[in-house]
Amino acid sequence: MPSDVLATLSWLAPALLPLAALPLLARARQRLYALLPLAALPAVAVALFATPGSVDLPWLFLGARFGLDESSRVFLLFTAALWLAGGLHAAGYLHDDPRRRAFWLFWLAAMAGNFGLVLALDAASFYVFFALMSFASYGLVVHARTPEALHAGRVYLALVVLGELALFAAIALAWHAAGSLQFDAIASALAGSPQRDAVIALTLVGFGIKVGALPLHVWLPLAHPVAPTPASAVLSGAMIKAGLLGWLRLLPLGSAAAPAWGETLIALGLAAAFAAALAGAVQRQAKAALAYSSISQMGFVTVAVGIALAVPAAAPAAVAAATLYAFHHAFAKAALFLGVSLAGAPTARARALWMIGVALPALALAGAPLTSGYAAKAALKTALPAGFESVAAALTLAAAGTSLVMLRVVWLMRQDAGAGAHASHAPNAAMWAGWALLVGCSLLGWAAAGRLADLWPATTGAWLGAVWPLLLGAALAALAVAWRRRSAGGRGFTVPPGDLLVPLLALARQGPPPVPAAHAGHGPEDEAQAVVPSWPALGRAEAALSTRGGLALAGIAAALAALLIGLAV
Template structure:
């Protein structure tokens, strides 16, 4: 009985948001539907908590045969934090948009993206995964450009270009994978891919297709543009939940645990570590806390990319690495979501309340930095414990760089807290803070409590070791941050004495969000103009030239004159005779051949 009820929930997780999104269409129903909308992730949440681990639903008539299932704890955890983030962000959004016009429009795209995000976690075959992934990617365009400012339109443009590139790469990867393995079921594809001939091409395409979503270095340009300009509740799900779809895609498709892929592992680790530091470095120069947080997401996803690389290198240890990746994803999803929502709360508050909120923000911030006794400590420590599975050359590199990235993250988080401490012009007043506070407070509580449930089995007394190991990077980061603040204050004071006023020169230089986009557009633009000219001018003119030259030769031939000449020459005796003789010869030749 209970089982039957739970298996009923499975289709509801996807259907509820979808139906509600469609129900937004008629004007009359809109307000009611918008009131219901935040609660639609509840079935998914319920499923994540209650479902037995072998729940599966086959829909052979849907698309090319669909199977939705909750196969393992990875899927369950992904579903858990995804549903929780969508739920709390939805409730938050109700308050965020209260009294504003755009709420209905926002919720249409919000619900569609949610359908995609939840569906792709449950999808067990390539085509339905692709369906949900596509739905999420395209629908979240509506979230990115929601504000319609020039900034958000620019961000949307970059976002959608990368989405389309990613879609195409993914499509090619999936077609290749299906052909190579003769299957569309993920678990069969993973196995088959290990020995497939086209494996490397498929993995490259998957790196691009999913990497765009996950913000892999080099494909991350859209992320610091799009995440901050979206309305705050949308930023939270973009950076907390949807970004993990790329990671999940890798976990589902790549032959992890099946075969040792040393080069690919090295590539993922290199890319991941580079992103971990690059994200922090560029993030430190940002002045908008949301942009800074987006860069922090790039950096944290870098760590996860590295962990995937670790799994590619050491298939034997993958069963142990996977739970750690999952825990890390859960930890990052929740804390990043809490930080993004918190930015909105702080902006809506003032005075003592603002200070209290700011203090509470320390919790997700410290968790992100991996401070002792936070979920970050557990995630990072357990990840570090897996380094030993890598080949020796990499162990040393990782043992140095992973703690170093912890220091870097601590610095970045410190910078974020400092930025949030300073009141900004234009803050507060727009939103009713009360409605914003409690979903955010719930999420902060979840950051503190939830991950502890899912810490994988480990040797005893590990907490003790983790505590000491996690202490020093955070402390070092804090010391560095304080030193930097003090140094800058002194610098500013000494200059002030000279100039009498504070000049922008002494502010930190800012790298424009989207960083490599700036040099990229420098060579992209001429290339694009070239293509434009080809399609718009050259191709049509070529065709015109060809046609007109054909026409000219046609009209230049004096047909009448030509025919008359032939006719008159035929009427001469000698010509006719010659032709007759020739014809006779031809007939004779044909007769002989036959």
């Protein structure tokens, strides 16, 4: 076989294998479902063993380029590991689900899109695979078909369409400015282009929806509680990082100073870090609290991107810090999401193992010493240039908010275990295996992306600086518990998932309030926290998409390809 064909297959195999597995679902049997998680193995192999390089495919899209650089290697490594572990967990989680065939169809399509965009080195290919991932994820969000799931799907789909339109316009303007769709050419051409500000604005919106940046975050706390737990793990651990990678690829980081945009991102990132942590600390569902924690944590990454936009000289360090932070957050957050479905561990030993496995990634997210979270946050603070001391202080204080929401998550998960909330999904070997893989990666994976020496503070002062946010978070949690016990209003206080969106949708609400229903196979909720408006047209579209998933995905991909080719003519 010619070497160029081998090179092409090596770069495209991670995306092609999941797509090639889709036709097998037509006559899938239970034994085949157990093999589907292995579709992520080529991506793992490429991330671990492939040497940096690229291949040009002038016949594909508008002249595609696929390859691997050091930044995309880190993204591909944690993305592939998450899809592998999530797939193993899903094989056990959905072993008796009557809709598991539809789940695997959307799962494989979203996986292919996620791998393809990480390896794409041109804007057209990135856009096509990003769209495939985004639209396929809709099927994962609405899997349970409950009123809450369909409502979350409507919100998600509306924002996805908005994001795709913004990205299409951004790429068209970037192409006009650079005369090329290669990311390296776009970055240098935008520095002196009159379209620069328009491209930055559209890129921030288009990818900011996936990142969960304020105020585009509202789909996350709606989608996570209703999606199957394996889908929540990859949505929060891998797919929102695709938005971050889009920012890093398309924004002119390091080549042009955009202080107004950078300062805006820094402000929005800090607002997300604090506000989302507080909202997560008053949630009543563990998965909703974890969703708000993701919004808060991505606020840290948003600050790093803002620094790179505002101060070009700081861009290399800021981009490296954002990449390391994404690596750390991906494993820790996905491990916590999968831990939610293991709350029904039947024996005392299994429950003790489960609690230890939950506490360790929670400590990592809070930035405790000896964890990847400490190293990631230290790298972010080190990347801050002179004059940003107040931002460093705010990021340290925000770690207290992370500690607060992590304590809330652990308490909610223990409460679920005590109440038997997940008894309908008794953990099995596949569920434990997927979760254990992620916990192990959360604990041991830092060696693949960072330095082990950065996991612990070097001085006594650094130790104190790392510990006091954890203690402050614990103190805030104790005060919140005391207030809830003494105040009648405190016991019922919460922020409804969707926060800013809830009052807006309440104005459009028609018909009686929704009846509380089971969500994601985890039993009935105590109350419906979402407002579900009646939109008949969207309901018919949802029904068509759910019953003709493969046809819809093929139509979407064909339409996107036609649009891009039409733009070239």
